[in-house]
Amino acid sequence: MNExxxxxxxxxxxxxxxxxxxxxxxxxxxxxxKRNGFCGPEAFSEEEKKLAENYDVIIREHxxxxxxxxxxxxxxxxxxxxxxxxxxxxxxxxxxxxxxYKYKIIxxx
Numbered sequence: 473m474n475e476x477x478x479x480x481x482x483x484x485x486x487x488x489x490x491x492x493x494x495x496x497x498x499x500x501x502x503x504x505x506k507r508n509g510f511c512g513p514e515a516f517s518e519e520e521k522k523l524a525e526n527y528d529v530i531i532r533e534h535x536x537x538x539x540x541x542x543x544x545x546x547x548x549x550x551x552x553x554x555x556x557x558x559x560x561x562x563x564x565x566x567x568x569x570x571x572x573y574k575y576k577i578i579x580x581x
Contacts, residue, residue: 498524
């Protein structure tokens with residue numbers, strides 16, 4: 473039986489961890505085999521980046537000194553800081569689905 477899991481983009485509205493201004497961030501929940509279940513902009517296709525940007529998500533390339541790599545990440549439009557991969561899930565996605573932040577779900581076709 474080949475059941476494909478519907479992939480969905482979550483747009484979470486929350487305060488920036490650095491400047492406390494409101495930002496929108498994007499995360500995709502989907503197929504465990506394809507995306508390990510969840511991913512941030514580092515694994516978005518160009519079409520998915522454009523979809524996120526249609527919901528006022530700023531995605532830019534940043535260098536993480538902790539991970540010693542450069543990748544695409546959700547970016548605050550006010551202070552230009554980025555939401556790293558770990559914090560994206562722990563502080564934003566989980567908090568949103570637990571009711572701390574507002575979020576929208578968009579089905580990815």
